[in-house]
Amino acid sequence: MFPANFAYVAARSIEEALQLMAKHGEEGKLLAGGHSLIPAMKLRLQSPQTLIDLGTVPGLRGVRVEGKDLVIGALTVHADVAASDLVRKHVAGLSDAASVIGDMQVRNRGTIGGSVAHADPAADLPVILTALNASFVVQSSSGNRTIAADDFFTDFYTTAMDANEILTEIHVPIPAPGSGTAYAKLPHPASGYVVVSAGALITRQPSGACVSARVSIGGLGSGPIRAIATEMELQGKPLTPQIIAAAAAKAAEETDPVDDSYAGAEYKRHVATVYARKAIEAAVERTAV
Amino acid sequence: MTAEVQYAAIPISVMVNGVKQDAVVEPRRLLVYFLREQLNLTGTHIGCDTSQCGACTVHLNGRAVKSCTVLAVQAHGAQVTTIEGLGSGDVFHPVQEGFREKHGLQCGYCTPGMIMTAVHLLETNPNPSDDEIKHALEGNLCRCTGYVNIIESIKWAANKMREARK
Numbered sequence: 001m002f003p004a005n006f007a008y009v010a011a012r013s014i015e016e017a018l019q020l021m022a023k024h025g026e027e028g029k030l031l032a033g034g035h036s037l038i039p040a041m042k043l044r045l046q047s048p049q050t051l052i053d054l055g056t057v058p059g060l061r062g063v064r065v066e067g068k069d070l071v072i073g074a075l076t077v078h079a080d081v082a083a084s085d086l087v088r089k090h091v092a093g094l095s096d097a098a099s100v101i102g103d104m105q106v107r108n109r110g111t112i113g114g115s116v117a118h119a120d121p122a123a124d125l126p127v128i129l130t131a132l133n134a135s136f137v138v139q140s141s142s143g144n145r146t147i148a149a150d151d152f153f154t155d156f157y158t159t160a161m162d163a164n165e166i167l168t169e170i171h172v173p174i175p176a177p178g179s180g181t182a183y184a185k186l187p188h189p190a191s192g193y194v195v196v197s198a199g200a201l202i203t204r205q206p207s208g209a210c211v212s213a214r215v216s217i218g219g220l221g222s223g224p225i226r227a228i229a230t231e232m233e234l235q236g237k238p239l240t241p242q243i244i245a246a247a248a249a250k251a252a253e254e255t256d257p258v259d260d261s262y263a264g265a266e267y268k269r270h271v272a273t274v275y276a277r278k279a280i281e282a283a284v285e286r287t288a289v
Numbered sequence: 290m291t292a293e294v295q296y297a298a299i300p301i302s303v304m305v306n307g308v309k310q311d312a313v314v315e316p317r318r319l320l321v322y323f324l325r326e327q328l329n330l331t332g333t334h335i336g337c338d339t340s341q342c343g344a345c346t347v348h349l350n351g352r353a354v355k356s357c358t359v360l361a362v363q364a365h366g367a368q369v370t371t372i373e374g375l376g377s378g379d380v381f382h383p384v385q386e387g388f389r390e391k392h393g394l395q396c397g398y399c400t401p402g403m404i405m406t407a408v409h410l411l412e413t414n415p416n417p418s419d420d421e422i423k424h425a426l427e428g429n430l431c432r433c434t435g436y437v438n439i440i441e442s443i444k445w446a447a448n449k450m451r452e453a454r455k
Binding site: 001010034043053103105192 | 317318338349352357409426
């Protein structure tokens with residue numbers, strides 16, 4: 001089908017977009033790549049009265065280094081995040097994740113900011129960005145604030161952003177030397193969405209012992225879940241296959257996923273440990289200089 | 290039930306297959322319907338309602354996109370290439386030739402989308418492996434062929450395009 005009728009405004013600046021959001025309130029919706037919004041509107045699951053196009057605002061695309069962070073504009077499409085030399089060099093796990101979203105056509109339109117703000121529980125980027133300890137810059141009429149990924153994804157399709165805020169940048173700390181990052185995903189065979197996935201950021205000393213680990217699991221809850229028990233098992237230990245396996249086995253601890261049309265709860269909890277192991281092993285391999 | 294609200298139609302200017310097209314569209318007009326119904330470029334097909342099948346694939350500013358998931362207003366100021374814009378007259382694009390040489394179609398419904406995706410793939414990866422071709426085609430579904438000859442067609446085209454560059 002096609003969407004119900006709506007008004008369209010091409011914003012020329014963030015400030016104009018914020019004014020339009022204030023004017024239209026709940027009946028206004030931001031448009032980025034449109035590859036979650038437009039499918040929903042075509043099925044009439046959503047029928048906003050006004051679409052405010054952020055795609056026409058200049059300056060929101062691109063990947064750059066700023067101090068100790070990689071900074072990615074919110075309107076950068078997944079294909080460009082995946083192909084970015086800076087992303088592949090510093091946080092290859094983000095390139096992994098961006099390159100398995102949807103399909104090639106979707107990756108040519110869908111944006112990192114749109115994906116993060118939409119907070120689909122079956123999305124890839126929230127999982128890897130949580131593992132990477134990313135933070136999100138959001139702008140309102142009273143200024144900017146920064147929200148850490150750990151605090152951002154609060155519920156299904158729900159974030160810590162206020163209704164009057166626009167996500168403008170994603171900041172990813174460049175990991176310390178001796179670090180490796182990776183993302184491993186079990187996709188739904190038809191839709192390509194996450195059934196279970198895992199993102200890992202592992203840092204180790206030259207001697208080989210793990211200095212720090214961040215492991216994030218997707219598909220087990222309303223958003224990404226940090227596998228704290230797994231992280232604690234790795235901390236300070238040599239990163240042997242046995243230790244990695246033992247740590248990954250704890251990846252689903254304290255989780256309570258639902259039985260749904262994707263998979264049963266016990267299956268999801270088990271497969272989470274498998275994909276945690278895959279992600280950790282791949283990240284560890286990348287720590288080799 | 291509230292009365293139908295009139296929303297302002299939006300003037301757009303799109304370069305389609307090298308021809309400047311000025312039009313006025315409803316905001317909700319999807320690019321695929323604009324191409325098919327307002328420009329009579331019916332080579333781009335509609336095969337699903339869920340942005341999955343890829344039969345609607347065109348190039349927007351050089352990238353393969355699903356035109357059913359793009360609003361016509363989002364194409365304002367952009368360049369669009371449809372299947373009709375490949376090759377010229379009786380001269381086929383190598384990918385179109387490949388689909389003929391290697392029997393890459395049966396009913397032909399998915400074919401324009403397959404070709405548009407393949408053209409973008411080969412522009413960025415001139416020598417793709419089978420796996421890379423399959424990965425690139427994840428957004429294009431075919432109910433007839435089982436994909437084998439589609440992959441062969443694309444490989445044939447890739448080979449011809451590499452030979453032509455020597």
